[in-house]
Amino acid sequence: MSPDVSVKTLVIDGRDVGATGEQTILEVAREHGIRIPTLCHLEGLMPAGACRMCLVEVVGSNKLLPACVTKVSEGMEVRTHTPELLELRRMTLELLFAERNHICSVCVSNGHCQLQSLAGEHGIDHIRFPYQYPRLQVDTTHPRYGMDPNRCVLCGRCVRVCAEVEGAHTWDLMGRGAGTLVTAELRTPWGLAQTCTSCGKCVQVCPTGALFDKGRAVAEMEKRREFVPAILAGRDEEEELVP
Amino acid sequence: MTEEMIDAGRLDDLLRAIVNGHRCQPGQLVQILREAQDALGYLPASALTAIARALALPRAQVEGVAGFYSFFHLAPVGRYRVLFSDNITDRMLGSAELLERLCNKLWIERGKVSEDGLVSVDTTSCTGMCDQGPALLVNGRAMTRMSAERIDRISELIRTQLPLADWPPEFALVEDNIRRRDTLLGAEWPAGEALRAAIARGAEAMLGEMKLSNLRGRGGAGFTTAIKWESARRAACHGEQGIRYVVCNADEGDPGAFMDRSVLESDPHRVLEGMAIAAYAVGAHTGYLYVRAEYPLAVKRLKLAIKQAERLGVLGHNILETGFDFHVEVRLGAGAFVCGEETALIASIQGGRGNPRPRPPFPAERGLWNSPTLINNVETFANIPTILRKGADWFASIGTEKSKGTKVFALAGAIRNTGLVEVPMGITLREIVYDIGGGIPGDRTLKAVQTGGPSGGCIPAEHIDLPVDYETLNKLGSIMGSGGMIIIDDSACMVDVARFFMEFCMTESCGKCVPCRAGTVQIHNLLTKIARGEASLEDLDRLEKLSNMVKRSSLCGLGQSAPNPVLSTLRYFRDEYLAHVVEHRCPAGVCKIAAEGEVIR
Incomplete structure (x- = not known):
């Protein structure tokens, strides 16, 4: 199958936009400066459609669709910021904050965290659900990096960048449901993982402070994403971190 | 056998034989892990490493798959593994007390292996024996109609280490308990007749007939079968050119459901014939039957039926000498309810973690290995031969305007x-x-x-x-x-019923999307709080909002429908919720209401 290069016209938030048939709603929206929040998505990695932050309303569809994987079609009418969507995104974020331990004031990524900036963007000032705080073991066996699963949002970006870009596939998900954990191969301490090349890509794509450079104090961990080609083009960063 | 008892060289040989038996295909990973565990008792790290090497897969990936399914054990388990079926019907029949009784008799703690490595006792999601419960599995073998006497006997059998094969056969008796037969369960004619007629009429005519019959999927959502067939037939091949698949979803996992088990056990040929007809209609030559691991008897009968059908010439090469080939393989699950969701099922057949992916694209367009894949439920397939034999008009004359048959x-x-x-x-x-x-x-x-x-x-x-x-x-x-x-x-408490189903969804959530993974946990928390009489009216409001959110934003059918038991009980039995919240009492007397300041664990 050759790629669909036909031109489609569609409406996003009342604006007429043009796209090719192979593009996703998210790509087209970003090209036109329309912001759709994302968390598990990172341009250059396979989309997952897992975090549900980018859900949008498409007129004529009774289900909400994830913008990161939904292809555009002719005449499509997309709404990205209805009151319902804003409330759903807010609740998704609250569920994430309650799921593990996300106390910003003691986090290396304070001020440089995507979860934090999304919370700011959605005006979250309190969480309606009890905190679960599951006391998970921190792994600092790697000489250069550390892994704190208590800060992990299970977006899977580290797993994907390690498998798809670095080709090492040191990380994968273990278990399922709320007990899912990102682990280095065979649950060995990260420092002993045979396939890890210590490239650090996982650290840099991690949206929170779950993966970090050792030796960083609170709020010192800024992530650099420039090795994923699409990000090198300078598009993603300002989209991701809204001040 | 334990890891210590088997040296590295022998382990390698043993695993290599298993892997070779599956032609070294990474897609067979789930099956390979099953067989490796059968041979070793559990899946030690050394075995995972050897399997990864033999299949040229990353170790992390192999381990991720092994860690997903509840029937795979990464640490040693008891030589006798007793798993009580956990369904609301088993609970009504007192399975919780029986579990406690067995643990006491064996001097063990639930979920832990006895010190001598002999036995472990735990629960597992409903095993589909609800009509003959309380039921349990011993090393994967179903035991039905448990009673205090039977439990005492089982504890003796385990302590004397009697091999499972020598256990009293009446314990493992599985009945089909069919109370009323109609056109599907009562059909009696030789396998192959409907298939012969279907091939004679051609694929297009068959699709027309299916459309007329207005058959809707029997697996849950009720999608019109003919539309699925048509899109699978017409979809462009994104995978290998000209390859399409037919898959039978027999991963029946709903607590309280055992239709598919019974149909597979009593009439596997009907299902195989339905699959062959569907394959002819969509142009597929390979089919998979994905059966949950809890149904060993159904698997045994299916494998036998496939051999018989091949001998009879109604399956396999050159079916009924028409030049049409269709081969069916049985694939087993490993204890994951979510694999009944069609995209998760595809991931599992391909040897991966059973994580669903967003649809569209639907499997009919991009399914197994990116090829168009038709997925229907057991009962749907079983209906096909009857429809084609007796005609769509006849079929459509049964039922209501929009629900036929x-x-x-x-x-x-x-x-x-x-x-x-x-x-x-x-x-x-x-x-x-x-x-x-x-x-x-x-x-x-x-x-x-x-x-x-x-x-x-x-x-x-x-x-x-x-x-x-x-x-x-x-x-x-x-x-x-x-x-x-x-x-x-009226002896049941509806808050308790809703809580049971939410516990089930929470345990079975794959964990990929946030609303289902974290939302079901919080809904379960709220229901527990209500059941204890500790919740406020605000909590009730929160429960409703969160339920709607999980329904609206989850990725797959499991999450999207998980709040239904809560929402429907809130709709019809709100007074029971209010009794717990406002009056701090459980009208049915089921829930343990916390006294002031008391902590119930």
């Missing part, structure tokens, strides 16, 4: 005649419960009928005169589902 329901819970009933669509719940099911035992009264398992809802007794069809059940806030019907009498 018959449906098999599994009756369990507070009802005299538990078992399967096949009834025409449009029959009332009253006829099912009282005329066929024999009514409620004892001097209890009917409170509700739960349909559709964890994706469905509770229909209150006042609506039992409404017809059973897809639209009516949807309007009532439930779904047809695969056909599980749990009869609930």
